[in-house]
Amino acid sequence: MSEPGLFDAPEAGRPAATGGSLSDSVHVAAPLAVRMRPRDLDELVGQPQLRAPGSPLRQLVEGDQAMSLLLWGPPGTGKTTIASILSRQTDRRFVEVSAVSAGVKEVRAAIDAARATLVGAGRETVLFVDEVHRFSKAQQDALLPGVENRWVTLVAATTENPSFSVISPLLSRSLLLRLESLTDDDIREVVERAVADERGLAGRFDLDDDARDHIVRLAGGDARRSLTYLEAAAGAASLAGAERITLETAETAADQAAVRYDRDGDQHYDVISAFIKSVRGSDADAAVHYLARMLEAGEDPRFIARRLMILASEDIGLADPTALPTAVAAAQTVQLIGMPEAQLTLAHATIALAVAPKSNAVTTAIGAAVADVRAGKIGTVPPHLRDAHYSGAAKLGHGTSYVYAHDEPFGVAEQQYAPDVVADAEYYLPTEHGAEAAVKQRWERVRRIIRGHQS
Numbered sequence: 001m002s003e004p005g006l007f008d009a010p011e012a013g014r015p016a017a018t019g020g021s022l023s024d025s026v027h028v029a030a031p032l033a034v035r036m037r038p039r040d041l042d043e044l045v046g047q048p049q050l051r052a053p054g055s056p057l058r059q060l061v062e063g064d065q066a067m068s069l070l071l072w073g074p075p076g077t078g079k080t081t082i083a084s085i086l087s088r089q090t091d092r093r094f095v096e097v098s099a100v101s102a103g104v105k106e107v108r109a110a111i112d113a114a115r116a117t118l119v120g121a122g123r124e125t126v127l128f129v130d131e132v133h134r135f136s137k138a139q140q141d142a143l144l145p146g147v148e149n150r151w152v153t154l155v156a157a158t159t160e161n162p163s164f165s166v167i168s169p170l171l172s173r174s175l176l177l178r179l180e181s182l183t184d185d186d187i188r189e190v191v192e193r194a195v196a197d198e199r200g201l202a203g204r205f206d207l208d209d210d211a212r213d214h215i216v217r218l219a220g221g222d223a224r225r226s227l228t229y230l231e232a233a234a235g236a237a238s239l240a241g242a243e244r245i246t247l248e249t250a251e252t253a254a255d256q257a258a259v260r261y262d263r264d265g266d267q268h269y270d271v272i273s274a275f276i277k278s279v280r281g282s283d284a285d286a287a288v289h290y291l292a293r294m295l296e297a298g299e300d301p302r303f304i305a306r307r308l309m310i311l312a313s314e315d316i317g318l319a320d321p322t323a324l325p326t327a328v329a330a331a332q333t334v335q336l337i338g339m340p341e342a343q344l345t346l347a348h349a350t351i352a353l354a355v356a357p358k359s360n361a362v363t364t365a366i367g368a369a370v371a372d373v374r375a376g377k378i379g380t381v382p383p384h385l386r387d388a389h390y391s392g393a394a395k396l397g398h399g400t401s402y403v404y405a406h407d408e409p410f411g412v413a414e415q416q417y418a419p420d421v422v423a424d425a426e427y428y429l430p431t432e433h434g435a436e437a438a439v440k441q442r443w444e445r446v447r448r449i450i451r452g453h454q455s
Contacts, residue, residue, distance in 0.1 A: 032231035033224045035199045036190075038081050040089055045193075045223065046186040047078055047179055056175055057082065061089050068147050068154035070132075070162050070171065073179025074338050076222030079157035080130065082177075086155060087126040093117060095127050095152075099134035104142045111146035118151055125152050132156035133165035140167045147173050161336065181221040184298075188216050190223045191230055205234055205243055211250040217298040218254055220339060229254050272299075275350075276307060280315045284354035291343075291350050301342045305331035308349050316353060317362035319434035326352050357434025365428040372422055379419025412449045424451075 038044045041051050041061055050057045060067050069086075071079040087094035097110050114125035127146065129135070135143075146152040147170065154174065162171060182190075194200035195207050211233065219226035232253035233245045242249070275290035294304060309327040316323040330349035334342040386398040394400055403413040416423060426447075430440035447453075 031228070032194060032200055032234075033227040036194050036197065036227060037084060038078075040085055044078055044081060044085070045190050046182040050082075050177055050179070057177060060175075061086055068152075068174040069156070070166065070174045070176045071155065071157045071179060072162050072176065073159070074181050074221065075159060076219075076224045077179040077182055078223075079179060080128065083126060083128040083155040083157070086153065090124075090126075092153065093123055093125040095125055097127060097129050099129060099131040099139070102139075104139050107139055107142040111143070111151055114146065115149075115151040127152040127154050129154065129156040131158065133158040133160040133162075137167055140170055144169055144173070159338065182223055183221070184216050187219045187221065187223060187226045188212065191215055191226050194227055194230055201230075201234055205237055205245050207245045208247060210247040211245050214247055214250045215254075220298045271297075272304075272307060275304075276311055279308075279311055279350060279354045280358065282354055282356075282358065284351045287350050287354045288347060291346060295339070295343050295346070301334045301339055301346060302331070304346055305334045305349070308346075308353060312353060314363050315358055315360055316356050317359045317436065318439050319359035319431065319436040320356040321435055323353055323356050357436070359431040359433050359436045361428060361430045361436065368425075368427045372425065377419075377421045379421035381419065382416050384415065385417065410449070412446050414449055414452050417450065 041058060044051060049055070052058070056067075057069075060069070069082070071082060073079060084094065086092070093114070095110050095114065097107060110127055114127060117123050117125060127143075129143070132140070143154060143156075147154050156166070156170075156174070158165060162176060191207070191212055195205065196203050207230075215226055215229045215233065218229055229250070230245075233250045236249050236253040237243070237245045240249070271290055271293055275287060275294065278286035278290060291304065295301065305327070309324065309331055312323040312327040326349055330345050333345040337345070383397045384400065384402040386396075388394065388398045388400070388402070401415075403415045405411055405413040408414075418425065428443065430436045430443055432440055
């Protein structure tokens, strides 16, 4: 069960519905992530597209408009915070319903209470529904009357694509806002602010640069997680009677050694290079090791997935025709589910590509063809292959001697396809590795037929 955090859902064990602003109950013993929750849009870190002047979110908050929101984004990016800001800056009641613990009965009770407050006291309610994708259709249907009649300003948060997880009537009545993953610079700002702010560590500790960078890497774009690690490190330093949080303290507090990895430096290029070369070399064990190093260091999983897609064509090609679909499926899955679950998908694809038979015949084929084109070996398109669909084309001889391949034995016609200057070029030279062995046999027969070299 996760604790209430700066940028995402409070723990599921809290009451299904609570009144008042989320920040009203913050006390000195509250977790650092709760104490440091941004109080307005200007304190919100990241999400510049949502905070920009004139943006829909700013209009809602500063214009005090009644509009329901669907917030879609990774954990720790600001979904709960935006709901809190909306209630705080517009003086609305804040009521939370967790999709983990609440049913239709609790949803209807929250909406009935909001309606009574609106009628009796004239005060509007922000109803925050965390993990709305976990709600069944019936539970989501129960939200509709409150949204439709504006008895509540619904703020629903989800880490999954609302197009697949939220019912259409609710989608059409809500403004969808997409939250992006926080960058390392965003997380660094969150940490540094918490070290200095009176609500946070109030300058009681100095944070070493390498300790800060370690916390930023471990956070993986999750602001709440970064503050949880920072608070643990501060606690460890306090117990030791120290006023400085060192890398060693941060490692001990997080129970995780720092991974020497700089996403913009040598380690980034060295490790990804070793990763690709291990997959190319069919060493699944080494490949998984480098994958783990990158993931633990906070490397963008989408970057890894993109490199696997490239490798599938560059180093495997037709030796295993399933390699590219596997890599593409992995990239799509990473995009849909995010970390930490995406590490399973990346490991799946890494191992599959590592153990697959290898061929660089596709790579050498396009390389040789591009080299010829750049060398000026262009040539004109043979007349029989030119477009013959316009009036007068036949008089020019365009398409007149074209042989329709489907009318020929085996569906292969003897005729020239390439320009004269490269008529005898052989770009694709398949290997005998894996499935490409069968491709090689067929392609050599087909090439002989096309070029009239049948024995």
